[in-house]
Amino acid sequence: MKRIFVVLLSLSLPAAVSGQARPAITGISHIAVYTSHPDTAEKYYVHDIGLFKGPDPENPNGVRYYVNSTQFVEVLPLPAGAGPDRLDHLAYITADAEALRAYLAAHKVEVPARVEHGSDGSLWFHVKDPEGNVVGFVQPPAQPLSIAGANPIGHRVIHVGMSVKSRDTEDAFYRNILGFQPYWFGGMKSDRIDWVSQQVPEGHDWLEYMLSPLPANATPEVTQKQLGVLNHLSIGVLNMEKAVTTLDSEGRLDNQHVGPQIGRDGKWQYNLFDPDQTRLELMEYSNVEKPCCSPFTAQNPSPAE
Secondary structure: OHHHHHHHHHHHOOHHHHOOOOOOEEEEEEEEEEEOOHHHHHHHHHHHOOOEEEEOOOOOOOEEEEOOOOOEEEEEEOOOOOOOOOEEEEEEEEOOHHHHHHHHHHOOOOOOOOOEEOOOOOEEEEEEOOOOOEEEEEEOOOOOOOOOOOOOOOOEEEEEEEEOOOHHHHHHHHOOOOOOEEEEEEOOOOOOOOEEEEEOOOOOOEEEEEOOOOOOOOOHHHHHHHHHHHOEEEEEEOOHHHHHHHHHHOOOOOOEEEEEEEOOOOOEEEEEEOOOOOEEEEEEOOOOOOOOOOOOOOOOOOOOO
């Protein structure tokens, strides 16, 4: 009987723990977006948001805008003939890029032949999730870049979001293989699910599935704006009133913005948009009201992480 129990237990374990050990995935690395207005984008990310501009060790045509020494927004030139989507990829921090590449290959995920070496000493590679979204994994350099002199309105990217068609399809990759853990879910109405959040397995940053369908027969301009809302990043702030007051008093609201407001998760939020409509959501780390739809099932992120 004991032997049968052990066999059944091993069969019930997810692939992420029953086979080759998965290297740690500790947080969000970055969001990479396209822009058709590089000069205006620079003003937005440096002046308005207060990020540190640096070269792009992965792509010489790109620019990085750092929130802290390991998290950033990568801004790339809009390719010729590009459609309305401005998202290139989302990326996560790992302790060992090569070991994670081998782990994913062992779990039947198509991976590149080798990891790439960034000019800053970082290691990275890209794969595609089940819906074809590009996903990056970055092993930061041993000596991360100093961003002394920057004035970011917040100091940590706490989540990223992307448009998703099927929760179950994506869970097969993010939860079953990578080991992301449930955090919260909710919707515009209490009887539906529009957003599903799951934290990285060895940290508290999270990925948010944005399940709202795109409007049918919409113009490219409307589709771009809608995708910009769905494909987004969020920077944590300790106090929303103080953050918005700072932006206003320092003349840093020369952009499209909405809020502040309390979201369905009970947290204060404030939305700003870059020149190509990509949303940046300021969000307090903890909720001030009871969330709708689902309780939080994991610890909130914190500025100290």
